[in-house]
Amino acid sequence: MRRFLLFVLLVVGLDQAAGFLLNRLYLRTRSGESGGLINLALDQQPDVLVLGSSRAKHHVSPDVLQARLSASVFNAGINGQDFLYAVMLLDLWTRTHTPPKAILLHVDPGFLSRSELELQTASVFSAYYHQSERVRTIFGLRSRYEWVKYGSSAYRFNGKVFPLIKNLVTTPDPRFNGYIGLHGALARAPRPIPASDYQPPAPWDIKLHYLQELSDYCRQHGVRLILFHSPRFDENVTGLDAWSKDLKTLLAAHGGAEFLDLAEQSHAVFAGHPELFRDGSHLNARGAELFSALLAEEVATRLRPSSGPEASAAPTP
Amino acid sequence: MAFNSLQFLLFLACLYAVLLVTKPQSRWLGLLAASLLFYGALRAPHLLLVLALVTAATYGIGIRMGRAGAAGTRSRLLWSGIAINLVILALMKYLPVLLANRGFPAALFGMADGARPLGMLLAIGVSYFVFQAISYLVDIYLELAEPEEHFGHFALYLAFFPKLLQGPIERAGDLLPQLKGRLELDFFSGLPLFLWGLFKKVVIADRVAIYVNAVYNNAEHHSGLSLLLATYVYAVQIYCDFSGYTDMALGAARMLGINLTQNFNRPYFATSIADFWRRWHISFSRWILDYIFKPLQMQWRELRNWGTAAALLVTFLVSGIWHGASWGFVVWGLLHGLYLASSVFCRPLQKRLHKALGIEKTGLLKLWQVFVTFNLVSFAWIFFRADSLGAAWMILGRILKPTGPLYIDDSLQILQSIFPVVFLALFELKQERFTPWRWPQPGEFAARELLACGALAIVIILLGVFDGSQFIYFQF
Numbered sequence: 001m002r003r004f005l006l007f008v009l010l011v012v013g014l015d016q017a018a019g020f021l022l023n024r025l026y027l028r029t030r031s032g033e034s035g036g037l038i039n040l041a042l043d044q045q046p047d048v049l050v051l052g053s054s055r056a057k058h059h060v061s062p063d064v065l066q067a068r069l070s071a072s073v074f075n076a077g078i079n080g081q082d083f084l085y086a087v088m089l090l091d092l093w094t095r096t097h098t099p100p101k102a103i104l105l106h107v108d109p110g111f112l113s114r115s116e117l118e119l120q121t122a123s124v125f126s127a128y129y130h131q132s133e134r135v136r137t138i139f140g141l142r143s144r145y146e147w148v149k150y151g152s153s154a155y156r157f158n159g160k161v162f163p164l165i166k167n168l169v170t171t172p173d174p175r176f177n178g179y180i181g182l183h184g185a186l187a188r189a190p191r192p193i194p195a196s197d198y199q200p201p202a203p204w205d206i207k208l209h210y211l212q213e214l215s216d217y218c219r220q221h222g223v224r225l226i227l228f229h230s231p232r233f234d235e236n237v238t239g240l241d242a243w244s245k246d247l248k249t250l251l252a253a254h255g256g257a258e259f260l261d262l263a264e265q266s267h268a269v270f271a272g273h274p275e276l277f278r279d280g281s282h283l284n285a286r287g288a289e290l291f292s293a294l295l296a297e298e299v300a301t302r303l304r305p306s307s308g309p310e311a312s313a314a315p316t317p
Numbered sequence: 318m319a320f321n322s323l324q325f326l327l328f329l330a331c332l333y334a335v336l337l338v339t340k341p342q343s344r345w346l347g348l349l350a351a352s353l354l355f356y357g358a359l360r361a362p363h364l365l366l367v368l369a370l371v372t373a374a375t376y377g378i379g380i381r382m383g384r385a386g387a388a389g390t391r392s393r394l395l396w397s398g399i400a401i402n403l404v405i406l407a408l409m410k411y412l413p414v415l416l417a418n419r420g421f422p423a424a425l426f427g428m429a430d431g432a433r434p435l436g437m438l439l440a441i442g443v444s445y446f447v448f449q450a451i452s453y454l455v456d457i458y459l460e461l462a463e464p465e466e467h468f469g470h471f472a473l474y475l476a477f478f479p480k481l482l483q484g485p486i487e488r489a490g491d492l493l494p495q496l497k498g499r500l501e502l503d504f505f506s507g508l509p510l511f512l513w514g515l516f517k518k519v520v521i522a523d524r525v526a527i528y529v530n531a532v533y534n535n536a537e538h539h540s541g542l543s544l545l546l547a548t549y550v551y552a553v554q555i556y557c558d559f560s561g562y563t564d565m566a567l568g569a570a571r572m573l574g575i576n577l578t579q580n581f582n583r584p585y586f587a588t589s590i591a592d593f594w595r596r597w598h599i600s601f602s603r604w605i606l607d608y609i610f611k612p613l614q615m616q617w618r619e620l621r622n623w624g625t626a627a628a629l630l631v632t633f634l635v636s637g638i639w640h641g642a643s644w645g646f647v648v649w650g651l652l653h654g655l656y657l658a659s660s661v662f663c664r665p666l667q668k669r670l671h672k673a674l675g676i677e678k679t680g681l682l683k684l685w686q687v688f689v690t691f692n693l694v695s696f697a698w699i700f701f702r703a704d705s706l707g708a709a710w711m712i713l714g715r716i717l718k719p720t721g722p723l724y725i726d727d728s729l730q731i732l733q734s735i736f737p738v739v740f741l742a743l744f745e746l747k748q749e750r751f752t753p754w755r756w757p758q759p760g761e762f763a764a765r766e767l768l769a770c771g772a773l774a775i776v777i778i779l780l781g782v783f784d785g786s787q788f789i790y791f792q793f
Contacts, residue, residue, distance in 0.1 A: 003767070004504060010771040018775050120784075145323045154778045161779050162729045 019153025025164055026127050026157065031176075032167035034160045035124050037078055040172065041089060045097055047071035048299070050178070051086040052106025054079040059230040059283050060104070061292040062177040068296035069303060071101060075178030080121050083111045084138055087210045088125045090217075091134035099221035102303060104295075107227045107259075109243045110200035112207045112250075126156045141206065181285025182278040190233060190280030198239030203250070215256030224302060225257040230291055231266040233277045260302070265294050318358045320565045321518050321783075328355065329569055333504065336573065341499040345473055348500070348573065355478040359441055367409060367443060368476060374401050375450040376471045382457050383464035391458055398454040406447045409440040414642045442482045444639060446475045448604055453489045455608055462489040470496050477575070479566040483559070485578040485600035492577070500574035509766060511568025512773045517561030519781035521741060524734045525554045527782075532724060533702055536712050540721025544712050551702050552695045553738055556584065559598070585694075586749045588686035590656040593694055605632050626658035633657065644706040652697040733780060 029036035030043070048071055050060045056077030065073040076089060086105055119142045125135045129150050139146045149155050157164065218225040227247070229240075244261050251257045269290055270276055276287030283291055318325045332351045336344050357365055378398040385391050453474075456462035465471040474493050480486075532539050532547035539547075560581040570577045578600050587593035594602045610632040617624030630651070637650020668677075676682045699716070703709035725731060 007505075007508075007767055007771065010767060011774050014771050014775045015778065018779065022779075148323055149783065152778055154775055158779060158781065158783065159733070162733050166729060 015152050015154045019156060022154065022157040022161070022164065023127060025168060026160075029164060029167040031170050031172040032163050033079055033124065034163035034167070035127055036167040036172075037076070037178075038089060038092075038124065038128075040176070041074065041076040041178070042093060042096070044074040044076075045072075046074035047101045048073040048104060049093075049100045049102075050075040050077060050104045050106070051089065052077045053082050053085075053108070055108065055230050055281060056104075056106035057178065058180055058182050058278075059288045059291050060106070060295065061179045061181070061288055063179075064289060064292035065296045065299065068293070068300050071303075073177070077106060077178065078124070081124070082115070082118050083107070083207060083210070084118055084122050085124070087214065088122065088128075088132065088135050088138060090214065091132050092128060094217065099217075099223045102224040102226060102299065103218065104299065105225065105227045107229055107247070109198050112203035112211065113201040114204040114207075123159075126150075126158070126160075129156055179288075181288055182282055183284060184278050185284055186233060186274035186277045186279065189274065192234055193232060193236055193239075193280070195236060195239050198236060198243045200243075208254075211257065212254050215251075215254050219256040226260050226299060226302065227251070227257060228260040228262060228295060230262075230283065230295075231270040233270075233274065233280045235263075235267070235271075237263065237267060258302075260295075260298055262294060262298060265298075266291070269294065318355060320562060320569070321515060321523075324358075328358075329572070333502065333572065336500070336502055341501060341574075344500040344502075344574070345470060345496055348478075348496075349469060349473045349476065352473065352476040352478040352481060356442065356476065356481060361441070364441065364443070367405060368446060371402060371405060371446060371450050372472050372475050374398065375453060375475070376465070376468055379454060379457050379464040379471075380466070382454070395454055395458040399451055402447045402450050402454075406440075406443060409443045411642045413440075445484050445486055446481065448486050448601075449475060452486065452604060452608060456489055462493075465489070465493055467497070477570070479570040479573075479575075480577055483562050483566070484598075485563060485566070485580045486604050487578060487600065492575070495575050502572065502574050504572050505766070507568040507571030507573075508770055509568070509773075510564050510571060512770055512777065514561045514564025514566075514568060515781075516737070516773060516777055517557040517564065517741065519561075519783060520737045520777060521734070522554050522558035522561055523782035523784070524730070524780070525550050525557075525738070527730060528726075528734070529554050529702070531726060533704075533712075536703070536708055536715075539715075539724055541715040541717070541719040542721055543724040545716045545719045546723065548695055548699055548702075548712075548716065550734075551698055552585070552691070555698065555701075556581075557741070583745045583749050585691050586687055586745065587690050587694075588683055589660065589690055590653060590693060591660060593690055594653070594657075601636075605636055609635055622661050626661045629657040629661070630654040640701075645700045645703055645709055648700040648706065648709070649697050652700065656693055656697075737780065 026035060027039065030040045031037065046062075048062075048065060048069060050056055050062070050065075050073065054077065057075060057079060058077075060075050060077065062073035062075050065071075078085060083105075090103070119138070122135075122138055122142075125132070126139075128135050129139060130136075136147075136150075139150070215225060217223070229244070240263050244259065244263060247259050248261070251259055270283075270287065273287075276283055276290065278284040278287075318328060328351075332347065336347050339347050353365065356368060375398060378394050378401075382391050382394045382398075385394060453462065457464050465474065470493060473496050474487070474489065477487075477492070477496070529547050529551045532543050533551070536544060563580040567577050567579070580599050580601075582596040582599065584593055584597035587596050610628050613628035613631055614625055617628055620627070631654075633650045633654030634647065635650070636653070637646045637648070640646040640650070671677045671682060699712055700706070700709045703712055
């Protein structure tokens with residue numbers, strides 16, 4: 001029995017030591033999608049914060065927005081993430097930062113639906129498991145036993161040791177604003193987007209709840225919460241229009257958030273232009289510049305002093 | 318309840334605690350109850366019924382065979398016992414697959430999707446306990462084992478949970494005496510092996526599986542070079558997956574005071590296919606050798622080498638079919654049969670050639686033999702892993718022209734796989750060539766082992782893949 005207790009103590013000790021050491025190292029990282037980019041985003045205090053998936057990261061150039069809005073902009077989009085990532089990042093961000101003037105949240109059909117993949121990729125926040133109730137709740141949605149796993153301090157860095165080492169030796173560009181332009185152009189037309197893509201499964205209660213919370217926070221702090229969708233190649237105009245209408249109706253019911261419908265303008269600029277796309281879902285750098293200009297123009301009209309948060313309750317043009 | 322799940326760890330801990338406060342003579346009862354609970358946790362009640370049926374039939378026939386004096390009666394009892402078990406196996410394992418695919422040829426060709434999953438859900442563990450039941454009956458018939466009179470002990474012999482789902486296939490003479498004796502619990506004699514198995518499963522097998530699945534599941538989009546690499550990586554995956562399971566089974570059993578048969582002995586260091594089968598899935602290869610190959614060889618002994626070759630082909634054809642109703646498994650089994658059958662004729666020539674060249678016992682020859690054997694085995698794995706025979710031929714065609722870009726999705730992922738694989742290879746090389754590291758025996762567990770186990774646990778926590786994936790051999 002003594003040996004058993006000794007073994008348990010040894011494992012707990014090693015686990016705590018490994019967890020402590022890796023956490024210290026992790027907090028020093030400012031690059032890499034296994035969590036370093038979260039640290040970088042938490043260092044920023046922009047006027048406008050862009051959130052979303054790889055489509056936000058590669059489509060929204062803060063430089064273009066900054067020039068048009070005369071406000072600082074940071075793109076905190078990250079590959080492979082979606083709405084829950086935004087929810088967790090904002091939960092951490094709002095604790096230590098004054099609210100931004102606006103949050104631009106990139107959305108696609110299905111961003112409010114339940115996605116197991118999204119729950120799995122949420123593990124980029126595992127280092128913050130003990131610091132955020134929100135992170136714990138979202139992780140708890142993956143399985144009943146998630147809390148047991150995170151009883152281990154080292155487990156927060158499961159699968160992240162090698163990326164951590166790489167990120168530690170990588171020196172990020174101090175001027176990095178979160179945006180990465182993609183190179184290359186579509187060589188051949190990808191498969192058309194199926195109509196079902198515009199009819200996502202019903203919204204997930206918990207995501208609707210988070211959307212409501214986010215909207216309430218923004219309303220209370222005078223932050224403009226603007227949802228937007230960027231173009232994909234050969235977008236189905238009818239499908240997109242129907243989805244946009246549904247989303248506006250849903251947002252109207254929640255209040256505090258607005259959907260910036262750029263479908264018409266995007267269609268005029270991007271339809272039939274494969275040279276502006278890197279692949280079916282991503283614009284290349286040239287396409288991103290054009291889209292960012294378009295977005296900046298529309299956001300600028302909404303951020304004019306006359307259009308306060310109350311005015312924003314009225315849906316988009 | 319997979320061995321790599323939290324539920325299993327909790328189950329094992331609770332069982333251990335219960336057995337600690339149980340008298341050593343009565344612990345078999347706790348183990349039997351736990352084994353049935355473990356099997357019942359698959360939420361397929363029919364499996365418990367099948368286990369009960371096999372147990373009752375085999376027990377009854379075994380007792381009657383032991384009491385029967387006449388050879389004819391014993392023979393009839395033996396064949397009826399084998400027939401009952403084989404019919405149950407066929408009904409459970411093959412019939413649902415065939416019915417689901419509306420016809421034998423389609424199922425065998427693996428043309429219909431979902432053939433394996435349906436069969437898999439219906440027959441988990443059945444192949445193993447049915448083979449064990451048959452070996453029990455044959456051993457009684459051959460008077461190599463005594464019929465077990467105690468029904469509870471016999472039921473535990475078939476149902477003992479660490480080996481229930483994926484073996485090892487235990488012989489009555491090895492396992493029954495242990496179950497009948499005093500079961501002395503020793504957590505630390507099983508812990509290192511259990512952790513080592515978990516390491517192989519979650520740190521290596523499940524990590525490299527990400528690459529294998531990415532390539533093999535979209536084989537038509539990948540180059541020959543990527544498919545070649547994925548095939549070698551699959552060889553690593555299936556070894557670490559299956560031997561990882563076995564190590565965990567052996568470790569868990571040792572904690573509970575029972576020694577199970579070693580199922581793997583560094584198979585990729587084999588110098589021939591025959592050597593490979595002495596090191597890979599040992600309990601199964603011994604089973605097919607003793608109960609299929611030897612009787613056939615005896616039957617066809619007048620045909621000399623041709624008889625031996627034919628017996629090998631049939632034996633490994635059965636081995637392929639045992640894995641499932643799919644042409645991929647059949648071809649895989651036949652390939653191994655062909656390798657072995659051809660070696661019956663080639664081996665003497667090879668030996669003479671090596672002698673003439675004076676390279677008989679050189680390290681270089683051994684290295685070459687290991688290389689060739691590994692490649693032959695990996696080649697056969699293509700048919701084992703591919704979704705269908707058509708896909709296997711397509712993959713083979715591409716591999717024969719290993720050009721095109723090498724698919725690397727995430728270089729860090731690759732790096733995360735390489736380090737543990739290299740560590741395993743070095744560890745096994747040390748075991749094979751130099752002073753082997755001996756797993757601690759009861760009472761030998763000291764500070765060094767304690768520290769090694771602690772460190773291994775942390776490595777598993779940091780590098781393991783905990784996505785609840787199943788073991789590959791679970792489906793067989």
